[in-house]
Amino acid sequence: MSFRVDPLLSSDFATWTVVGLGAIVLFHLVPYLVDSHHIRGYPGPLLAKFSDVWLGYVAAHGHRSEQVHKLHEQYGAFVRIAPNHLSISDPDALQIVYGHGTGTLKSTFYDAFVSIQRGLFNTRSRVQHARKRKIVSNIFAQKNVLEFEPHVREHLGTLFQQWDKLCEGGVKGLSGAEGEGGWHGSEGRVWYDCLPWYNYLAFDIIGDLAFGAPFGMLTACKDSAPVAVSFQAAMASYGSAASSKEIQIEHFPAVQVLNDRGEYSASMGVLPPHWRPLAKRIPWFAKGNQAVQRLAGIAVAAVAQRLGGSSDRVDLLAKLQEGRDDNGDPMGREELTAEALTQLIAGSDTTSNSSCAITYWLARNQAAQRKLQAELDAALGSDDDPIAVFEQVKRLPYLEAVINEALRIHSTSGIGLPRLVPEGGLTVCGHFFPEGTVLSVPTYTIHRDREVWGEDVDAFRPERWFERDKNLVQKTFNPFSFGPRSCVGRNLANLELLVIVASIFRRYEFVLEDPTAELDTREGFLRKPVDCKVGMKRRHV
Numbered sequence: 001m002s003f004r005v006d007p008l009l010s011s012d013f014a015t016w017t018v019v020g021l022g023a024i025v026l027f028h029l030v031p032y033l034v035d036s037h038h039i040r041g042y043p044g045p046l047l048a049k050f051s052d053v054w055l056g057y058v059a060a061h062g063h064r065s066e067q068v069h070k071l072h073e074q075y076g077a078f079v080r081i082a083p084n085h086l087s088i089s090d091p092d093a094l095q096i097v098y099g100h101g102t103g104t105l106k107s108t109f110y111d112a113f114v115s116i117q118r119g120l121f122n123t124r125s126r127v128q129h130a131r132k133r134k135i136v137s138n139i140f141a142q143k144n145v146l147e148f149e150p151h152v153r154e155h156l157g158t159l160f161q162q163w164d165k166l167c168e169g170g171v172k173g174l175s176g177a178e179g180e181g182g183w184h185g186s187e188g189r190v191w192y193d194c195l196p197w198y199n200y201l202a203f204d205i206i207g208d209l210a211f212g213a214p215f216g217m218l219t220a221c222k223d224s225a226p227v228a229v230s231f232q233a234a235m236a237s238y239g240s241a242a243s244s245k246e247i248q249i250e251h252f253p254a255v256q257v258l259n260d261r262g263e264y265s266a267s268m269g270v271l272p273p274h275w276r277p278l279a280k281r282i283p284w285f286a287k288g289n290q291a292v293q294r295l296a297g298i299a300v301a302a303v304a305q306r307l308g309g310s311s312d313r314v315d316l317l318a319k320l321q322e323g324r325d326d327n328g329d330p331m332g333r334e335e336l337t338a339e340a341l342t343q344l345i346a347g348s349d350t351t352s353n354s355s356c357a358i359t360y361w362l363a364r365n366q367a368a369q370r371k372l373q374a375e376l377d378a379a380l381g382s383d384d385d386p387i388a389v390f391e392q393v394k395r396l397p398y399l400e401a402v403i404n405e406a407l408r409i410h411s412t413s414g415i416g417l418p419r420l421v422p423e424g425g426l427t428v429c430g431h432f433f434p435e436g437t438v439l440s441v442p443t444y445t446i447h448r449d450r451e452v453w454g455e456d457v458d459a460f461r462p463e464r465w466f467e468r469d470k471n472l473v474q475k476t477f478n479p480f481s482f483g484p485r486s487c488v489g490r491n492l493a494n495l496e497l498l499v500i501v502a503s504i505f506r507r508y509e510f511v512l513e514d515p516t517a518e519l520d521t522r523e524g525f526l527r528k529p530v531d532c533k534v535g536m537k538r539r540h541v
């Protein structure tokens, strides 16, 4: 049997194909030629000048910071990474693009991170942000953060119980399944992947702080959290003990869900808003969208459980409930849940990725590890408690240099955080940009600026923190960003990192399974280690 295509139909099809392709070309070419943001003259990849697809593709492949860094090495400080997005790798740009009083706002990138409703992190309105920030920044004031320290220490204690057992097994040459990928003992050490354990620790701490109870990952040695299956239905009903019991719960791996969500939102966010509903139909994005819903479900389940029970706990939720805006109004229940979710997301893998990166770099650099341990022994030597107290470790110069150096070189928040130029335009490093241009300063790249950090930027060398120009360093070191949208949880992050790193390196010593292995990373919104295989043993038994 043979088919004949009607010549009229085939010519119609050809015409429509030509018209469609022509429309796509015009759609991309006209804005390029009109150049309403005056950025046509800036260099960058050819495709990025015409379409957001280039940045979307790079973001989805998990190495955006490294790719943009290569472009800056090739083209210089100003690189066009999307039709309306200029990346500026000059430390002087930080204060203008992110600082107080310059009027920039977060771009539509952040819309892709909204789930329950806009929280502190993804609110773009200046007025809404100022209202929320007032309530939340009080919670994270240094004196309040000290109230959270006992919880941080408690969960670190649970981690030590688990790791001590692993070390004992390691000395005996045993093996086990705890932690993803399990562990085995040889040469007096336990060999295992430390990344999942840092994730368990960070989730248990933030779960406890934000919702009044840890997720129990450290005791279960497993990535698992209760998730409200339909969070909209759950939101409508919760608030009492009875209704919280009616919420349908399933368990999912929270760390995995958070990773999927980060990759989804960071890739979706660089696409123009009108493309996004279509993009959600692509299977990869559909899976990411499911992660967004599940993540919200974790917060809904935890808030429901916490509000359904009776608790006089000092936790973030209690403090959010106490908070009042300028009109004396508290947050409504939905807003409360959205903010608790924000804390969970912002305060979990930021800390675990950074702790893991610190462990990797110290395991790789044995001299720095010994030097840190000598400082810790001198400061904490006679104290029997294995968990350091913030007061004891808050001013140890080498510890601080180690943490800062790892935050510099790893840069868990490495991408340029996009900001919109406000009405009236903005002049950055001598270049004028009109209203509506998107600008960003890539942290990963400015953390590798040779003028600031020295020629050996790719080496982990805490000593540079005592050698380099302090003003230049202060101006360029950007792990927590600058200005009104900088990290509101910085005091808590600082306390956690100091207590965790001091306690762990006083008690254990680490080597890399493969001493020459690079730290493999994958980046969504954050640059995350993929794994970190180490050999660990107790220092003094």
Ligand code: HEM
Binding pocket: 120, 121, 122, 133, 342, 343, 344, 346, 347, 348, 350, 351, 354, 412, 413, 417, 479, 480, 481, 484, 485, 486, 487, 488, 489, 490, 492, 493
């Ligand atoms: C090493 C740990 C941490 C790092 C490196 C870090 C880094 C950052 C950065 C770079 C931003 C700006 C994001 C943007 O503009 O898009 C940010 C914002 C934020 N961080 Fe952190 N963070 C850390 C820990 C924490 C912790 C422990 C909390 C709270 C529990 C937290 C809560 C927040 C919140 C709520 C925002 C949004 C602030 C706003 O828009 O006003 N962070 N963080």
